[in-house]
Amino acid sequence: MIARNTLEALAQRPLSFLTSSWPWRSLGYLLSSLATGGCVAGLGALLYFLYDYLGVFTVVAPAVAAVVVAWGVSRYELWRLRLVMTVPSGDSDAAEQPSGPLWRRLGACLRAAGGLRELGYGLVALLVLWWTDIGIVFVSLGIPLFLMSAPFQPTATLAVGWAGTLSGLVLLPVAAYPIAAWAGVRAAMAAAVLDPRDSELNQVVESRARLVDAFEVERRRIERDLHDGAQQRLVTLSMKLGLAELDLSPDSLAARQVREARDQARQALQELRELIHNIHPQVLTDRGLEPAVQDMAGRSVVPVEVDIALPERLFAQVESTAYFVVCEALANVAKHSGATRAWVRGRLGDGKLVVEVRDDGVGGADTEAGTGLVGITDRLAVLKGRMFLYSPVGGPTVLRVEIPCNH
Numbered sequence: 001m002i003a004r005n006t007l008e009a010l011a012q013r014p015l016s017f018l019t020s021s022w023p024w025r026s027l028g029y030l031l032s033s034l035a036t037g038g039c040v041a042g043l044g045a046l047l048y049f050l051y052d053y054l055g056v057f058t059v060v061a062p063a064v065a066a067v068v069v070a071w072g073v074s075r076y077e078l079w080r081l082r083l084v085m086t087v088p089s090g091d092s093d094a095a096e097q098p099s100g101p102l103w104r105r106l107g108a109c110l111r112a113a114g115g116l117r118e119l120g121y122g123l124v125a126l127l128v129l130w131w132t133d134i135g136i137v138f139v140s141l142g143i144p145l146f147l148m149s150a151p152f153q154p155t156a157t158l159a160v161g162w163a164g165t166l167s168g169l170v171l172l173p174v175a176a177y178p179i180a181a182w183a184g185v186r187a188a189m190a191a192a193v194l195d196p197r198d199s200e201l202n203q204v205v206e207s208r209a210r211l212v213d214a215f216e217v218e219r220r221r222i223e224r225d226l227h228d229g230a231q232q233r234l235v236t237l238s239m240k241l242g243l244a245e246l247d248l249s250p251d252s253l254a255a256r257q258v259r260e261a262r263d264q265a266r267q268a269l270q271e272l273r274e275l276i277h278n279i280h281p282q283v284l285t286d287r288g289l290e291p292a293v294q295d296m297a298g299r300s301v302v303p304v305e306v307d308i309a310l311p312e313r314l315f316a317q318v319e320s321t322a323y324f325v326v327c328e329a330l331a332n333v334a335k336h337s338g339a340t341r342a343w344v345r346g347r348l349g350d351g352k353l354v355v356e357v358r359d360d361g362v363g364g365a366d367t368e369a370g371t372g373l374v375g376i377t378d379r380l381a382v383l384k385g386r387m388f389l390y391s392p393v394g395g396p397t398v399l400r401v402e403i404p405c406n407h
Helices: 006-010 014-018 022-031 034-049 051-057 060-083 102-111 115-148 158-194 200-246 253-279 282-287 289-298 316-337 373-382
Strands: 304-308 342-349 352-359 386-390 397-404
Touching: 006 022, 006 158, 014 022, 014 158, 022 060, 022 115, 022 158, 034 060, 034 115, 060 115, 060 158, 115 158, 200 253, 282 289, 282 316, 289 304, 289 316, 289 342, 316 342, 316 352, 316 373, 316 397, 373 386, 373 397
Parallel strands: 304 342
Antiparallel strands: 342 352, 352 397, 386 397
16 A cells, blocks of 8 residues: 555555655655744844834734744645645645735735634744754654764774664664654644645535535425425316216216225325425424424324424524434334334524434444434534434434534
8 A cells, every 4th residue: 555644654564664765754854844943043033133123013023023934834834744745736735825915915814714723833833843843853863873973982992882883773763763653743733734624525525515405405396396286286186086976876886986096196195295295394494493393293103202492493404404313313213213202302502403312212223224324424414513322222212413503
């Protein structure tokens, strides 16, 4: 397997790792922190020589200078990640950067979602990380190099000198491991802080959210077409069959066939109404989550107690997701749990809708068993919601979901 970063390279066999370019790349990555140290020294020297000329700006000028340098350091930190990890083309460095004068670029950086995060990481790199990098290199390489220099010590005997050289040569490959380990951790931390936006994962999440929105719109269109089209035609057909039955002799063959056709039309109408209700219940759109769940609980084969208390209507996508969760959960209760009762509870707090579905069934629910729980987690992921499942063998089963309401 080809390593994509230093941490993956460390997991390879020692010979493969030591003969690869990763130890040298890690060493170069840590030594490149000397540029950050140079920025610290240059900034300190500049402020020292200008101290007598700052006047009332004695406090403001160093702070502004530190912010500007920290922003530049954060850009430099992101750029040098290429030394220790494979950066795909079109990554953050290729992203559009603010243009114009320095103060406008700085303002754009601060207004950006990660601007303060970038500045904070730049300040940490200025104050702590750069000398930590150099210290790791100094300690890791200093010990074997010191031992290898034993023959050049004036007080060392020939035996001690050769023993020190041999020990240093043995420890020199070992030094590659702490250097690579720290470089890998350091790079992973920098990538997580400086480049969490516009990543492939976020693009996938955003694309999935758009697909769900489009799917909801299509569901409602289908529901409206079925309600206004096919359902009305079946109602009209049932009425005409009823009128035709009145004109026939009750005991005739034609009357029996008309009655059978009317019964089939009534069953088809009932099935169509169930289908329309499952697509997107009108009561959810008109009255909200609590009445919709109450209506669904009334049609459940397992008795369900509903306790949902919400102070106000929520966003349509939040209500739709919560309704979908309860539908799937109660369907699982009816099909798999063997429960005699179920409970649904919903509350709003800390900006989240918390819905809990509980039953007294046999338990043993598993997200890998294909019982609709995977669909719930996928639906929640679009809104950055979370699902918690407690279902020991023997029961009971408790399904709890938290849905952020800021959408």
